[in-house]
Amino acid sequence: MARRVLIVEDEDTLRFTFEHFLAAEGYAVDTAADFAEAIGKVESADYDLVFTDIILGNDNGIDVLREVKERQPSIPVVMITGYPNVETASDAVRLGAFDYLPKPVKRDALLRVARMALEHKDLMEEREKYRTNLEAIFQSVDDAILTVDLDMNVVAYNESGKYFFSLAAESIGRRYVPGEGNGAFLHALTETLKTKRPVETQRTECVVGGSEKRVVSLKTSPLVDRTGTFSGAVMVVRDETRLDDLEKSFEGRETFHNLVGSSPRMKEIYAFVESLADVPTTVLVTGESGTGKELVAAALHYKGGRSTKPFVKVNCSALAEPLLESELFGHVKGAFTGAIKDKMGRFQKADGGTIFLDEIGDISPGMQVRLLRVLQEREFERVGDSTPIKVDVRVIAATNVDLAEKVRIGQFREDLFYRLKVVRIHIPPLRERREDIPMLVEHFLAKFRGKFKKDVSAVSDEVMKVFMSYPWPGNVRELEHVLEHSCIVCTSGLITLEHLPSDFMEHHEIHGNEPATERETTLQAIRKALEKSGGNKAKAARLLGISRITLYRKLNELKIVHDE
Numbered sequence: 001m002a003r004r005v006l007i008v009e010d011e012d013t014l015r016f017t018f019e020h021f022l023a024a025e026g027y028a029v030d031t032a033a034d035f036a037e038a039i040g041k042v043e044s045a046d047y048d049l050v051f052t053d054i055i056l057g058n059d060n061g062i063d064v065l066r067e068v069k070e071r072q073p074s075i076p077v078v079m080i081t082g083y084p085n086v087e088t089a090s091d092a093v094r095l096g097a098f099d100y101l102p103k104p105v106k107r108d109a110l111l112r113v114a115r116m117a118l119e120h121k122d123l124m125e126e127r128e129k130y131r132t133n134l135e136a137i138f139q140s141v142d143d144a145i146l147t148v149d150l151d152m153n154v155v156a157y158n159e160s161g162k163y164f165f166s167l168a169a170e171s172i173g174r175r176y177v178p179g180e181g182n183g184a185f186l187h188a189l190t191e192t193l194k195t196k197r198p199v200e201t202q203r204t205e206c207v208v209g210g211s212e213k214r215v216v217s218l219k220t221s222p223l224v225d226r227t228g229t230f231s232g233a234v235m236v237v238r239d240e241t242r243l244d245d246l247e248k249s250f251e252g253r254e255t256f257h258n259l260v261g262s263s264p265r266m267k268e269i270y271a272f273v274e275s276l277a278d279v280p281t282t283v284l285v286t287g288e289s290g291t292g293k294e295l296v297a298a299a300l301h302y303k304g305g306r307s308t309k310p311f312v313k314v315n316c317s318a319l320a321e322p323l324l325e326s327e328l329f330g331h332v333k334g335a336f337t338g339a340i341k342d343k344m345g346r347f348q349k350a351d352g353g354t355i356f357l358d359e360i361g362d363i364s365p366g367m368q369v370r371l372l373r374v375l376q377e378r379e380f381e382r383v384g385d386s387t388p389i390k391v392d393v394r395v396i397a398a399t400n401v402d403l404a405e406k407v408r409i410g411q412f413r414e415d416l417f418y419r420l421k422v423v424r425i426h427i428p429p430l431r432e433r434r435e436d437i438p439m440l441v442e443h444f445l446a447k448f449r450g451k452f453k454k455d456v457s458a459v460s461d462e463v464m465k466v467f468m469s470y471p472w473p474g475n476v477r478e479l480e481h482v483l484e485h486s487c488i489v490c491t492s493g494l495i496t497l498e499h500l501p502s503d504f505m506e507h508h509e510i511h512g513n514e515p516a517t518e519r520e521t522t523l524q525a526i527r528k529a530l531e532k533s534g535g536n537k538a539k540a541a542r543l544l545g546i547s548r549i550t551l552y553r554k555l556n557e558l559k560i561v562h563d564e
């Protein structure tokens with residue numbers, strides 16, 4: 001669309017000349033001969049640029065400038081001036097004029113200043129939009145944010161910050177003084193200002209609004225601009241009172257949805273899942289293979305308001321790109337050879353519910369771009385069709401590889417990574433929560449008693465000792481398989497060492513009942529993965545849930561010699 005320009009000039013010939021120059025360049029030009037006409041026009045139309053002569057008969061161009069700036073500060077105003085008035089013109093620039101053009105005004109100069117003024121306007125608008133967006137984000141996040149300068153004076157805070165840090169408008173520019181009971185805030189800020197390093201404090205109590213006790217986690221980070229200048233610190237405080245209460249309510253819990261385990265780490269996960277169940281954010285579930293990522297995803301779905309809608313699972317590593325694309329987004333008949341009829345994709349099948357994208361770390365760069373778009377816009381096209389389809393789907397993704405490392409080595413898009421990990425739930429490996437083993441054993445024995453119609457009621461003390469020291473590289477899935485195997489071969493009511501698969505006995509014979517050290521545990525897990533993968537390191541790394549680079553590093557550290 002043509003940019004609209006207003007020329008305010010009392011001399012007819014000049015007015016017509018400027019109009020002619022600008023119109024010939026494609027601008028939509030309006031003219032006014034005096035102040036009143038100019039203001040009338042500014043009020044009734046949206047201009048992108050105003051040229052005004054400083055002397056307008058009895059009127060003054062400076063008044064035009066003032067009026068325009070008051071109504072719409074973003075419109076650039078260029079003053080036109082005769083030589084005796086150059087000083088007034090430069091005063092006008094101080095009053096907000098974009099520039100001035102001395103008479104006689106040449107065509108090229110007029111067009112150049114018009115182009116520059118419009119470019120400047122676009123830039124300012126873009127910057128303003130960016131600033132407003134940032135401001136909106138800053139104000140709308142629930143976390144309380146406060147920034148201070150090097151002398152601990154308040155620079156800015158958001159809505160939540162106002163309440164959390166008990167700040168008033170007049171606090172800006174003044175020293176930040178935390179209320180009673182909030183020493184942790186001051187301590188973290190002071191530390192960051194002193195060391196230029198971030199400080200993180202998990203779950204600490206603070207007092208807001210003078211008397212209300214809250215449980216918060218806080219993080220302070222140094223404020224460093226692009227040139228590396230250190231100018232202060234920002235503090236972000238997250239209210240975790242609800243999560244803390246929820247965790248307390250899970251104190252005695254041993255199960256949650258289909259998850260079994262009463263270790264503190266598992267209880268934290270139960271509380272977190274419960275608190276997230278009704279929040280539609282994307283969640284990234286991480287953890288080694290067999291730790292229960294799918295169970296956590298299912299719990300997130302079935303514990304929330306979407307539970308009556310579909311929970312659709314897709315294993316992203318099982319299909320090659322073209323198939324995965326049509327599986328996720330669907331296709332229309334004839335989209336490719338073999339597409340004999342329309343097919344609905346899993347995203348559409350999950351509408352209203354949840355889609356669980358397992359092994360997300362394995363998707364190709366092309367699929368990463370498509371997925372990013374669905375996450376951003378909640379819309380996609382079927383293969384072979386250009387009509388966008390809107391869906392309301394909650395996305396839960398899971399991975400057993402180190403996605404951050406994949407980002408670092410350029411195999412995974414950073415923007416997609418950040419979109420996915422809006423909220424991250426990490427499930428620790430079984431060897432880090434051994435206290436869950438007895439309960440899991442009971443759970444699986446009950447399951448297999450039913451399945452095999454056998455009255456296997458327990459495992460012997462020796463077996464339990466082996467279980468408690470074994471590194472469990474395959475995590476809960478491996479425990480489940482071991483118990484399934486043992487139940488099948490067991491003919492009495494008690495599982496003893498002889499019923500265990502050979503790996504267990506090997507481990508038991510080498511290590512006795514001593515709990516494995518960290519090194520032994522890792523060593524054992526890597527050896528086993530390499531055995532399973534037939535020496536293929538990429539595959540072994542995948543089985544272990546680590547990247548190939550990490551595997552190589554560990555092989556070096558542990559001095560494991562393994563031929564390709």
Ligand SMILES: Nc1ncnc2c1ncn2[C@@H]1O[C@H](COP(=O)(O)OP(=O)(O)OP(=O)(O)O)[C@@H](O)[C@H]1O
Binds near residue numbers: 358480
């Ligand atoms: N805490 C748990 N309680 C009960 N069963 C569990 C638990 N964790 C895992 N399991 C069982 O272990 C098996 C593996 O779990 P799941 O498939 O959820 O793991 P995963 O982390 O998604 O594995 P992968 O990365 O290989 O896809 C399943 O049979 C599941 O029921």
